[in-house]
Amino acid sequence: MRLETRGLSWQAAASYIVEEVSLRVAEGELVGLIGPNGSGKSTLLRMIYRVLRPAAGHALVDGRDVWRLSARENARRMAVLAQEQAGEFGFTVRDMVLMGRTAHRTAFERDGPDDFAIVEEALRRVGVDHLAGRAFGTLSGGEKQRVLIARALAQEAGLLVLDEPTNHLDVRHQFEIMNLIRGLGLTAIAALHELHIAAHYCDRLFLLQDGRLVHCGTPAEVLTEPIIAAVYGVSARVRISPRTGRPRIELLPDELC
Incomplete structure (x- = not known):
């Protein structure tokens, strides 16, 4: 999958929070979205994953405007790890990962053998298959992030959008999660707070300041x-x-x- 934004903007009242941001993410790239607090990173991502409707501009996945797709079509293309997660409600780890199959079922269709096989493979791939029967709410922060990545894999989307995936994790788990994301081979865009993480893992960086894109390039060019x-x-x-x-x-x- 390829991601492109063209002049993407969002405003609150009369002030622009994100203004005319255009960027491209090539097939298989892991790019980092960096900038100080309040620079617009999360707002930009929310326009890409269809939480905030842009005031202007377009977000395109493989050339198709995400806002012109149905929710189901979009979910088959894009998986999201947002900062705000839905309540856990006593779901097991396997239940959480099965949610990733929703985009591939009709409203009244039950999970089938293929769905369970895909879920088990996703759990195994991120190294949490031994936790499948555990309650999601009992897991550590790093374990929860692995489960959410497994859910994204079960979704079988080609684009991964991550809003500060290492937030609130200790140093060891930060590197574990980024190693995992780097090894997936998916097209990915991640808002990152830690510059050393962005420098080590990203192919390219987009640097935001006051809602505008001010620098882009390799980590060596930007940092x-x-x-x-x-x-x-x-x-x-x-x-x-x-x-x-x-x-x-x-x-x-x-x-x-």
């Missing part, structure tokens, strides 16, 4: 000392890792710009 200082208001020391060829970022919080 430079002058750009970090100008957008985030802090000094940073950036070095290219000889092992990975990617930026290594040391923020210097005592040296405000």
